[in-house]
Amino acid sequence: KQEVTQIPAALSVPEGENLVLNCSFTDSAIYNLQWFRQDPGKGLTSLLLIQSSQREQTSGRLNASLDKSSGRSTLYIAASQPGDSATYLCAVSEGASKIIFGSGTRLSIRP
Amino acid sequence: DGGITQSPKYLFRKEGQNVTLSCEQNLNHDAMYWYRQDPGQGLRLIYYSQIVNDFQKGDIAEGYSVSREKKESFPLTVTSAQKNPTAFYLCASSIWASGSYTGELFFGEGSRLTVL
Numbered sequence: 001k002q003e004v005t006q007i008p009a010a011l012s013v014p015e016g017e018n019l020v021l022n023c024s025f026t027d028s029a030i031y032n033l034q035w036f037r038q039d040p041g042k043g044l045t046s047l048l049l050i051q052s053s054q055r056e057q058t059s060g061r062l063n064a065s066l067d068k069s070s071g072r073s074t075l076y077i078a079a080s081q082p083g084d085s086a087t088y089l090c091a092v093s094e095g096a097s098k099i100i101f102g103s104g105t106r107l108s109i110r111p
Numbered sequence: 112d113g114g115i116t117q118s119p120k121y122l123f124r125k126e127g128q129n130v131t132l133s134c135e136q137n138l139n140h141d142a143m144y145w146y147r148q149d150p151g152q153g154l155r156l157i158y159y160s161q162i163v164n165d166f167q168k169g170d171i172a173e174g175y176s177v178s179r180e181k182k183e184s185f186p187l188t189v190t191s192a193q194k195n196p197t198a199f200y201l202c203a204s205s206i207w208a209s210g211s212y213t214g215e216l217f218f219g220e221g222s223r224l225t226v227l
Binding site for chain 2: 004034036041042043044045046049089091093097099100101102103104
């Protein structure tokens with residue numbers, strides 16, 4: 001059974017730092033991996049989608065990598081800003097009806 | 112703008128009542144999903160639908176029901192049989208695909224249900 005883990009559960013860093021969020025999964029037979037951002041009381045906003053055949057995706061200050069063999073994905077945020085404060089979730093897809101979410105990392109950027 | 116609209120944003124229910132949460136999308140997506148989110152937990156799948164007039168139970172379907180009469184609409188009913196319905200409910204949609212490709216998942220803003 002696929003399990004998705006995000007460690008740490010919470011992270012606080014000063015503004016301007018580059019940081020890495022981690023996502024690990026137990027079964028490498030995935031179709032894609034998606035990173036989301038969730039603000040308090042809001043829905044999930046898609047940040048990056050990496051297909052199983054891809055190694056990384058970039059959007060602005062965000063870069064996500066995927067290593068299926070080791071069951072790991074990282075989300076790199078460059079030059080962090082207070083507006084980046086949110087909970088970040090990763091989700092692994094084993095098919096359109098089988099999407100497993102991690103519990104998220106709550107990120108706080110200190111001004 | 113294209114997107115997913117959930118309503119109401121907040122809903123209060125007395126014990127023993129059924130309530131229906133609305134989810135409408137104008138993205139022309141085939142697949143739609145309902146998830147439940149509890150504090151400190153990942154999202155759990157309640158129901159999903161690949162096409163009109165077809166839907167499948169997810170991991171926690173007991174006490175919930177859905178319908179898919181139109182491609183753009185996927186309402187969720189929380190019945191009185193659901194023992195602990197207080198939660199944040201999220202609707203999502205994606206392009207339905209087969210083979211090795213699956214589409215990006217998009218979410219609505221959520222509906223928070225509180226049982227009094």
